[in-house]
Amino acid sequence: MSTPPPTAIPPTMKAWLVTANGPPSSKTLTLHSARPTPSSPSASNLLIRISHAALNPVDLHLINVLPTWLPFRRNATPAMDFSGTIVATGPGVVGFKVGDKVCGALGVPQIAFGTGTLAEYISVPEGQVTTVPEGMSLAQAAGMMGIAGQTATLMVRAAGGLKTGQKVLINGASGGVGSILVQAAKGKGAMVVAVCSGANEGFVRGLGADEHVDYRGLEAAEGGLEGYLAERYGKEEGEKLDYIFDCAGGQALYDKCPGYLKEGGRFISIVGGRTQGIVPFVRNKMRPVFLGGTPRPYDLLGLAPSGKTAGEVKGWVEAGVVKETPVDSEYKMEDALEGFEKLASKHAKGKIIIKIAE
Ligand SMILES: NC(=O)c1ccc[n+]([C@@H]2O[C@H](COP(=O)([O-])OP(=O)(O)OC[C@H]3O[C@@H](n4cnc5c(N)ncnc54)[C@H](OP(=O)(O)O)[C@@H]3O)[C@@H](O)[C@H]2O)c1
Structure with missing residues (x-):
């Protein structure tokens, strides 16, 4: 099997930021084009180039209630679900390699401290992800193995x-x-x-x-x-x-x-x-x-998302217990606000997917 070519990691990236508390609007959420890309991953972290994110009602809640004036929330990115490709691994990573396609969901503490998936790159512990099931698209994986x-x-x-x-x-x-x-x-x-x-x-x-x-x-x-x-x-x-x-x-x-x-x-x-x-x-x-x-x-019940639980969902997909991620709609990264507005209607039919990159 050939090793994938090293991917150039740009110093800056596009990311949505929570700029004020409240319902989704151009006042509360803004797209920035030059946020610093997370640095090389340490310990057992993975740097992932995100392909797709998916939205959840809890995203709206956290945008609304986590104060934007807190020092660690001044440049906070929203959303928890993701899929993408590993572009760098920390020295302690044992279960994944560069080029692996992975998916999963962030937890509330990560969101509270500003990490979110409406960004081109994220750094997450390897225990937070699972590999994308064979034959499943990255868009489907973001919705299925997420929250x-x-x-x-x-x-x-x-x-x-x-x-x-x-x-x-x-x-x-x-x-x-x-x-x-x-x-x-x-x-x-x-x-x-x-x-x-x-x-x-x-x-x-x-x-x-x-x-x-x-x-x-x-x-x-x-x-x-x-x-x-x-x-x-x-x-x-x-x-x-x-x-x-x-x-x-x-x-x-x-x-x-x-x-x-x-x-x-x-x-x-x-x-x-x-x-x-x-x-x-x-x-x-x-x-x-x-x-x-x-x-x-x-x-x-209250979910604490993990790679293990994402792996259980993957097991369902592989065993044919679940067949597909029903997708309500898919938006380009630039149009994520429309996705949040649809989510806020409380009448989405399946998952709302945001395409971050190919
Ligand atoms: N505790 C946890 O760890 C956890 C984890 C995930 C989600 N949640 C919570 O679980 C809830 C569902 O999450 P979700 O992602 O599935 O939300 P969602 O995608 O926004 O749910 C939308 C669906 O809810 C249906 N709906 C709205 N009002 C309804 C009612 N009165 N009776 C029956 N169906 C109704 C709508 O159907 P119609 O359009 O046909 O009305 C729509 O299809 C949210 O409150 C979320 O915050 C909690």
Whole structure:
């Protein structure tokens, strides 16, 4: 196998910077053309030339809340998901080499201290990445092995891995996490009930959902979504759901879940975590049943992204458990703001990808 030619690393690079707190706009986010490229990687770090980034709702939250006046946030770059090619390795790197195509996601501490993936280069520890699965494009890899795919593995893990024949409901099934989770649950043999708007029914069925529930169409109905679910799945204990995966933040969905979630079933949420306050956690996790608590276990998961978890998602791809990263839209680096605006709508259908380079 021939060694790839050494890549010239320019001293400066293009990068988006968070210039003020607030919703995405030209005031809060600006593209700079001459930021210093990270220096040669030390220890077990990799210098990666980014090809694609993908956006997540947490990016918006962090742009909004992490003060830009903090000294270490004066030139902070947003976004966590990435894919790209290794262009230099630190002396302690053991698992990767220059030329490897890798992907993964940064963690909140890295973002807080200013590193982000809407830049042409990043330096990350090798424990943060996995190699891109054979045959998968870098655009697909940024969306799949990033926050969304890693969170989906966390949720499936919390459900004991899922077994054939189990009945699961995924709320927010058409979003970045949901659209990967639908594939994973189906790939593990579960019967999947997908909750999203009617406009996305064909999309989630195409990903493998067996049944679709239109939460919007039920908003005006008596009993709403929860009343429908109790009617559809709650008449007999054996008909009820084994797991509810909440990717949209449904408090009523939890409060009323004994009507459609089996005794012994679990309600697994990712909404309301460390970045979104502790109220749901305290109310749902700690309130005893005799004080009005819901008699079903409530799990609130928080992802700490890692190369190991990205590797689990890669394992799913290689085993055919998940097939593709559903892509809502792809934007050029210059147009990343439009991607953030789409993300802020809370109605993206799959992942929003930003193309940084070829
Ligand atoms: N705890 C963690 O570690 C963790 C990790 C990742 C994500 N999260 C959180 O999980 C949530 C989902 O993330 P994501 O990346 O999937 O977001 P996303 O891509 O922005 O989700 C958009 C999707 O949500 C659906 N949706 C919006 N409101 C809904 C509702 N009321 N009921 C059902 N579906 C609804 C939309 O479907 P329609 O267009 O059909 O309405 C859309 O397809 C976010 O709050 C995110 O912050 C947490």
